[in-house]
Amino acid sequence: MSALLEVDKVEAGYGDVQVLWGADMTVAKGETVLLMGVNGAGKTTLLRSLVGLQPCRGGAICLNGKDISALKPDARIRRGMAYMSELGVFPTLSIAENLRLGAYALSGSQASQRADQMYQMFPDLAKKRRAAAASLSGGQRKMLGLAKTLMSGADLILLDEPSSGLAPVFVSQVIETLKEVIGTGTSLLIAEQNIAFLALADRGYLMDHGRMEVSGTRAELEGSDAVRKAYFGVSAEG
Numbered sequence: 001m002s003a004l005l006e007v008d009k010v011e012a013g014y015g016d017v018q019v020l021w022g023a024d025m026t027v028a029k030g031e032t033v034l035l036m037g038v039n040g041a042g043k044t045t046l047l048r049s050l051v052g053l054q055p056c057r058g059g060a061i062c063l064n065g066k067d068i069s070a071l072k073p074d075a076r077i078r079r080g081m082a083y084m085s086e087l088g089v090f091p092t093l094s095i096a097e098n099l100r101l102g103a104y105a106l107s108g109s110q111a112s113q114r115a116d117q118m119y120q121m122f123p124d125l126a127k128k129r130r131a132a133a134a135s136l137s138g139g140q141r142k143m144l145g146l147a148k149t150l151m152s153g154a155d156l157i158l159l160d161e162p163s164s165g166l167a168p169v170f171v172s173q174v175i176e177t178l179k180e181v182i183g184t185g186t187s188l189l190i191a192e193q194n195i196a197f198l199a200l201a202d203r204g205y206l207m208d209h210g211r212m213e214v215s216g217t218r219a220e221l222e223g224s225d226a227v228r229k230a231y232f233g234v235s236a237e238g
């Protein structure tokens with residue numbers, strides 16, 4: 001598989017505080033990659049750096065073989081990247097309006113075609129399309145955030161903690177929906193603390209203090225002592 005995203009020694013931070021210390025990763029076309037790490041490891045900072053919301057202090061980010069490090073977020077999005085933050089949606093806007101915003105780079109007819117696809121994928125949203133996003137449950141709001149991100153038709157979707165704030169039943173729903181998204185051939189980079197998402201991934205990275213501590217296939221990470229320690233506070237030795 002050829003690399004869709006190549007992240008090479010990216011450095012970033014806030015004021016005097018450096019958070020990313022030479023973060024490296026790749027995402028191949030059609031691949032699902034999980035970015036793991038405890039609170040404060042730097043996952044959100046890396047995703048924001050990739051989409052251009054956080055300036056990089058060093059390193060390079062390539063999408064489809066082109067260096068996008070100097071591009072503004074809107075230019076990166078036009079090149080096929082979309083980002084779902086933990087916040088996700090605009091609560092006072094309707095579901096239909098939120099979806100339209102996700103497709104701002106598309107024409108009106110392309111956008112309504114994609115919205116129809118989203119309503120097929122997310123029937124709960126179809127039923128409430130004129131309702132304000134604030135009227136949705138936490139799980140449904142997360143679905144709307146995901147649908148809004150998918151509206152772009154981007155090749156690479158970056159998801160920041162899609163499970164945050166959700167009850168386990170909603171987490172399972174999000175995972176099932178992501179399986180459908182993966183089935184469409186979209187590449188996903190998912191930053192998550194919930195180990196259940198590893199089941200979706202082809203490969204993953206464990207980030208620690210702004211560096212990739214461990215990387216490997218899903219099977220390698222499932223058997224990794226470092227992953228076990230980070231998530232459960234225990235190693236194979238106990």
Ligand SMILES: Nc1ncnc2c1ncn2[C@@H]1O[C@H](COP(=O)(O)OP(=O)(O)OP(=O)(O)O)[C@@H](O)[C@H]1O
Pocket residue numbers: 014017019037038039040041042043044045046193
């Ligand atoms: N706006 C900011 N200003 C200053 N420091 C920040 C800011 N945002 C994040 N940080 C710091 O950067 C470090 C990495 O934070 P980041 O949110 O990237 O981690 P994370 O792995 O996504 O954590 P979490 O899983 O808790 O969301 C933390 O030490 C955090 O305190």
